[in-house]
Amino acid sequence: MRKLAPFAALILLAGCGQGAEEPAADTPETAAPVEAPMEDAAVEAPADDAAAPVEAAATAAVAAAPAAFAQCKVCHAVEAGKNGVGPSLAAVFGAKAGHVETYTYSPAMKNSGLTWDEATLNSYLEGPMAKVPGTKMAFAGIKDAAKRQEVIDYLKTL
16 A cells, blocks of 8 residues: 555646646655655544544554563554454453454453453463463463563553
8 A cells, every 4th residue: 555655646646737747757856745745644634533532542552562562562453453463452451352353263262251350461471371271372471570560551551
């Protein structure tokens, strides 16, 4: 999608009468002004967009992730509805294991009966395969208790 942005900008500019007289040169000096407005326009949401506060909160949460969470985000997204190799971790704290309907969990996880509270997350993050034998999460765990707590505290904010 990103590779198409310059072409989309040229099409839009040609449609509104700009650039029709003179083709744009393929130099960085002329390409940057075309791309920048497109990126800004895509990021800015209309004032009446109800999803804007939710998206802003998700962006802030991602920015506030502790260093210990870096290994988690390799497989997990924090935005609701966005799964990776693992399910989205949005609103995971307090939820039942296997709650993300758009993710295919292992039978072991779906049938675990776990609720992601502080104690359960602590033991799971220490050793996922020991806590839920048969889980798809092939991760050795976070052995450092302080780092596990940082991740748990962060998950509470999502």
